Amino acid sequence: MPLVHYSRRSRRAPAHVAHILIDHRLAKPSWHCLASQHGYRYFGRDPKIRAQVYLRCLSCDGVMAVHTHVLRTARPECTSCYLRAMAREATAAGLEFLRPCPHDSHRGIYRASCGHEVSRQRVFVQKIGAGKVALRCETCLENRNAAEARKHGWILLGAPSNGDPNYRRYLHHGCSHQQDITVGNMLSGRFACHSCSEGWLSDTSYIYLDYFELPDGAGEFVKVGMSRRPEARLRHQFDLADGVHAEVLEKIRFDTGAKALRAEKQIHKTLRDAHPEWVVSAEELDWIGVTSEIYRIEALPRIRKLFADLRARTEA
Numbered sequence: 001m002p003l004v005h006y007s008r009r010s011r012r013a014p015a016h017v018a019h020i021l022i023d024h025r026l027a028k029p030s031w032h033c034l035a036s037q038h039g040y041r042y043f044g045r046d047p048k049i050r051a052q053v054y055l056r057c058l059s060c061d062g063v064m065a066v067h068t069h070v071l072r073t074a075r076p077e078c079t080s081c082y083l084r085a086m087a088r089e090a091t092a093a094g095l096e097f098l099r100p101c102p103h104d105s106h107r108g109i110y111r112a113s114c115g116h117e118v119s120r121q122r123v124f125v126q127k128i129g130a131g132k133v134a135l136r137c138e139t140c141l142e143n144r145n146a147a148e149a150r151k152h153g154w155i156l157l158g159a160p161s162n163g164d165p166n167y168r169r170y171l172h173h174g175c176s177h178q179q180d181i182t183v184g185n186m187l188s189g190r191f192a193c194h195s196c197s198e199g200w201l202s203d204t205s206y207i208y209l210d211y212f213e214l215p216d217g218a219g220e221f222v223k224v225g226m227s228r229r230p231e232a233r234l235r236h237q238f239d240l241a242d243g244v245h246a247e248v249l250e251k252i253r254f255d256t257g258a259k260a261l262r263a264e265k266q267i268h269k270t271l272r273d274a275h276p277e278w279v280v281s282a283e284e285l286d287w288i289g290v291t292s293e294i295y296r297i298e299a300l301p302r303i304r305k306l307f308a309d310l311r312a313r314t315e316a
């Protein structure tokens with residue numbers, strides 16, 4: 001019996017049982033009774049810590065420090081059983097459980113099959129095990145982002161100066177200019193070096209509303225974006241999983257990419273600010289090769305309205 005665990009919410013690391021002072025005699029009769037009601041055996045207490053007892057879990061044999069108030073008023077949850085369950089779920093998800101997250105008791109640190117460490121919510125790992133979602137390793141993704149940037153003649157430097165998680169800082173190989181560019185734009189090539197090209201900013205462009213339906217009723221989503229050719233972008237640039245139905249629902253024409261970009265950014269900001277719960281997180285996006293700009297289907301009526309307003313303004 002090597003380790004004594006503390007409550008999951010405690011930041012204290014497990015301690016070796018030999019390193020703590022445990023007096024097995026100082027027990028109130030009620031402690032024995034309460035412990036056995038909750039699936040534990042009273043193990044002892046540290047005479048110097050008044051309001052704490054040590055309990056031994058009857059199912060895993062682990063020892064846990066519990067506040068006497070918790071023992072009296074609630075069912076103490078065995079930390080060691082909890083960690084074992086996380087490890088089991090990790091194995092089922094093809095991951096190796098390394099340790100709990102020190103800042104969030106519902107999150108763990110895992111080793112992915114690629115060898116990198118990833119931090120995920122426990123429920124997310126359960127979903128992976130159930131085959132509902134797939135794990136995307138951020139380190140591998142960043143390596144792919146760097147490879148993608150090299151194809152376009154840019155070097156991925158790291159975090160952006162604007163602090164937006166959709167952006168990265170890149171260096172243009174030809175002219176050594178540094179610029180923040182979204183990962184999505186780097187993938188599609190729809191950006192221009194501010195130092196050495198005019199590019200798409202002066203071309204006719206569209207903002208579009210795309211609709212996606214996942215197979216087997218797994219969900220419906222919409223995407224707002226801008227492109228010079230929305231249909232081509234939908235067909236060739238999204239790297240959709242098999243069986244995903246996709247169509248362009250609407251598009252609005254702008255005579256320059258710069259105007260389209262401004263309108264697109266405004267729509268994203270309006271949606272994010274009013275309904276952050278509509279924004280689909282990058283972690284969930286295992287069926288499309290983009291990491292942002294996807295919304296839950298509940299957003300559709302609001303986006304239709306935003307498009308109608310925008311159309312009225314631009315075509316007036």
Ligand SMILES: [Zn+2]
Nearest residue numbers: 057060078081
């Ligand atoms: Zn246990």
Ligand SMILES: [Zn+2]
Nearest residue numbers: 114116137140
């Ligand atoms: Zn990886």
Ligand SMILES: [Zn+2]
Nearest residue numbers: 172175193196
């Ligand atoms: Zn350049």
